[in-house]
Amino acid sequence: MPKPTIAITIGHAHYTRIFSDATWRALDAFADVIHHPGDEPADKAALIALLPAADACITSWDVAPLDA
Numbered sequence: 001m002p003k004p005t006i007a008i009t010i011g012h013a014h015y016t017r018i019f020s021d022a023t024w025r026a027l028d029a030f031a032d033v034i035h036h037p038g039d040e041p042a043d044k045a046a047l048i049a050l051l052p053a054a055d056a057c058i059t060s061w062d063v064a065p066l067d068a
Contacts, residue, residue: 002032003030003031003032004030004031004032004055004056005031005032005033005034005053005054005055005056006027006030006031006032006033006034006054006055006056006057006058007033007034007035007036007050007051007053007054007056007057007058008033008034008035008036008057008058009036009041009042009046009047009050009057009058009059009060009063010036010041010042010058010059010060010063011036011038011039011040011041011042012035012037012038012039013039013040014041014060018060031055031056034050034053034054036050040062041060041061041062041063041064042063042064043064044064044065046064047063047064047066051066
């Protein structure tokens, strides 16, 4: 069975504050991880581009709202 795809939407500038190396290893073992390419949290246009390929996402403050 293929791994789920998880989108990280928080922005690269916040990675070290939120994720430890052990967390990244565990996430990579569990899922295929795709990343919002920006340093800051994803805006609506970035979510629209990123989320269709994802089964789930990790979000945080300042990421655009997830709506239908």
